Amino acid sequence: MTAKIQSELILLEAAQLRGVKVSEQRAGELAADVQRVCDAALAVSRDADFNDEPSRFTSTLARLGAAKAGA
Amino acid sequence: MSDILALSLVEVAAAIRSRKLSSVEVTRACFERIHQIQPTTNCFIAIEEDEALKGARAADRMRGKSARLRLLHGVPLAHKDMYYRKGKVTTGGSKILRDYRPDISATVVERIQRAGAVWLGNLNMAEFAANPTGHNDHFGHCRNPWNTDHITGGSSSGSGVAVAARACYGSLGSDTGGSVRLPAAANGVVGLKPTYGRISRHGIMPRSWSLDTVGPLTRTVRDCARMMMVIAGADANDPTCSTEKVPDYDKALTGKIRGLRVGVPLNHYYEQASDDVRSCMTASLDVLKSLGARIVKLEVPDPQRLFDLSNAITQAESAAIHGRWMRERPQDYSLMMLARTEPGFHLPATVYLQALNARPRLSEEFIAAVFGQVDVLHAPVMPMPVPTIEETTPKEAGDVQPMIRRLTRNNRPANFLGIPALSMPAGFSANGLPVAFQLMGRPFSEALLFQVGDAYQRVTDWHMRAPRI
Numbered sequence: 001m002t003a004k005i006q007s008e009l010i011l012l013e014a015a016q017l018r019g020v021k022v023s024e025q026r027a028g029e030l031a032a033d034v035q036r037v038c039d040a041a042l043a044v045s046r047d048a049d050f051n052d053e054p055s056r057f058t059s060t061l062a063r064l065g066a067a068k069a070g071a
Numbered sequence: 072m073s074d075i076l077a078l079s080l081v082e083v084a085a086a087i088r089s090r091k092l093s094s095v096e097v098t099r100a101c102f103e104r105i106h107q108i109q110p111t112t113n114c115f116i117a118i119e120e121d122e123a124l125k126g127a128r129a130a131d132r133m134r135g136k137s138a139r140l141r142l143l144h145g146v147p148l149a150h151k152d153m154y155y156r157k158g159k160v161t162t163g164g165s166k167i168l169r170d171y172r173p174d175i176s177a178t179v180v181e182r183i184q185r186a187g188a189v190w191l192g193n194l195n196m197a198e199f200a201a202n203p204t205g206h207n208d209h210f211g212h213c214r215n216p217w218n219t220d221h222i223t224g225g226s227s228s229g230s231g232v233a234v235a236a237r238a239c240y241g242s243l244g245s246d247t248g249g250s251v252r253l254p255a256a257a258n259g260v261v262g263l264k265p266t267y268g269r270i271s272r273h274g275i276m277p278r279s280w281s282l283d284t285v286g287p288l289t290r291t292v293r294d295c296a297r298m299m300m301v302i303a304g305a306d307a308n309d310p311t312c313s314t315e316k317v318p319d320y321d322k323a324l325t326g327k328i329r330g331l332r333v334g335v336p337l338n339h340y341y342e343q344a345s346d347d348v349r350s351c352m353t354a355s356l357d358v359l360k361s362l363g364a365r366i367v368k369l370e371v372p373d374p375q376r377l378f379d380l381s382n383a384i385t386q387a388e389s390a391a392i393h394g395r396w397m398r399e400r401p402q403d404y405s406l407m408m409l410a411r412t413e414p415g416f417h418l419p420a421t422v423y424l425q426a427l428n429a430r431p432r433l434s435e436e437f438i439a440a441v442f443g444q445v446d447v448l449h450a451p452v453m454p455m456p457v458p459t460i461e462e463t464t465p466k467e468a469g470d471v472q473p474m475i476r477r478l479t480r481n482n483r484p485a486n487f488l489g490i491p492a493l494s495m496p497a498g499f500s501a502n503g504l505p506v507a508f509q510l511m512g513r514p515f516s517e518a519l520l521f522q523v524g525d526a527y528q529r530v531t532d533w534h535m536r537a538p539r540i
Contacts, residue, residue: 017416018398020401026468026469029468029469030413033414033472034414034417036379036382037379037382037386037414037418037422037426038418038419038422039379040376040379040383040426041383041421041425041426041429042422042425044380044426044429045425045429047429047432048428048429048432049432052428052429052431052432053428054428054430054431057267057430058311058313060431060434060435061267061268061313061434061489061514062514062515064435064438064514065266065315065514065515065516
């Protein structure tokens with residue numbers, strides 16, 4: 001991410017989007033979890049092609065399948 | 072324990088077919104064993120004795136009428152409690168679905184029933200298939216038959232236990248991030264996480280649509296191949312189910328692996344590995360080498376990145392599936408389930424889609440880099456000995472993610488990549504609990520994984536060991 005995810009953001013989202021209250025400690029833990037996943041997604045998105053799309057996944061598996069490898 | 076229970080699935084099917092045994096005899100032997108182990112292992116959520124015996128009697132009657140008996144004719148099986156049968160309770164291991172009666176039957180249920188199997192009951196599992204330990208706060212924890220202080224692995228906890236303890240001949244589990252392989256490993260049985268789309272997901276309780284796979288747990292690789300022959304293949308009810316032809320998996324079991332290249336990863340999979348797990352891995356590789364396989368050490372594209380991206384998908388999809396109930400009745404979820412799902416509510420939709428969007432490209436890169444050099448990849452399922460229930464019981468929400476990361480670090484990458492992985496019993500750690508390796512391969516290479524696993528089982532006897540319970 002461009003900036004570190006703060007527990008304040010989690011607290012606000014929990015209250016306003018989910019309607020629940022989480023403790024400050026838990027908000028900090030969630031911020032770290034979310035940060036890890038966001039960082040991973042951002043890193044791979046840098047190599048994404050404009051025409052990529054998720055539905056290519058199953059056809060990719062079929063194309064790379066064992067039958068093609070002659071196994 | 073009855074001698075009947077020492078037979079494998081394939082052997083008992085042959086004995087029923089040739090009338091050496093009746094399905095009723097075999098089913099009764101299973102129930103005797105179930106009643107013996109249930110109080111200590113808690114591996115069943117529901118036992119269906121009357122109905123199963125009725126099914127067994129029907130199977131025996133049919134032997135006289137039909138010359139062409141089916142692949143699982145009269146064979147008693149039990150399954151993770153997440154496979155829908157129209158009108159029958161399917162709990163998903165949860166309090167919320169305790170009385171849920173689906174109005175459809177799963178495609179795989181219809182297929183095993185058409186193949187003639189007897190349904191013994193529904194097996195314990197992690198709540199909503201969402202923890203890798205086998206803890207269940209609603210139905211009681213499932214306990215490892217090798218030592219009941221230890222976890223069973225999850226989420227297909229009851230499947231691993233029932234098969235290991237010889238209470239049934241095979242079981243359907245499901246694997247979204249290790250949920251077949253972990254209980255297979257922790258209980259000393261075989262477990263297959265198939266290629267994504269190889270088996271229909273229609274009519275199974277969802278955990279994470281993009282990663283969920285159905286997988287069998289059995290004592291032998293040959294049994295696993297038999298179950299796959301029955302359940303794999305296209306299904307118009309599941310748009311993600313592949314139309315790729317299902318090979319004759321039995322024919323792949325040649326016992327020969329000479330010249331096959333077995334990859335051993337130099338990065339990720341052995342980090343945090345204990346000495347006893349390492350030594351079981353080395354011993355298993357020596358066996359494969361003695362059979363003529365070539366061992367190739369190689370660096371694999373960063374599995375940690377794949378692990379984190381799989382979390383983006385599971386967390387977002389699980390939060391979407393459980394969002395309403397988690398708002399309206401959070402008290403009906405366990406701490407483990409709540410804590411595991413919670414980050415998903417805070418992930419931007421773009422992050423979820425970026426992870427999904429990267430999947431075809433990263434799978435292609437991984438498969439080219441790894442399976443361009445080797446035929447199968449060999450790695451520990453769990454890098455550490457099977458822990459105790461106490462060691463893995465979270466005290467607070469913050470304990471959950473680190474514990475899950477430790478247990479599933481070697482499993483989730485295969486789910487993200489969509490590739491098959493076969494968990495194989497490979498010995499015991501110093502604490503007396505089973506250790507396992509997994510074989511991963513190209514998409515749709517289940518036959519090759521069976522070939523290697525079966526060759527290994529022909530010269531080892533880890534799969535013949537049964538817990539004394």
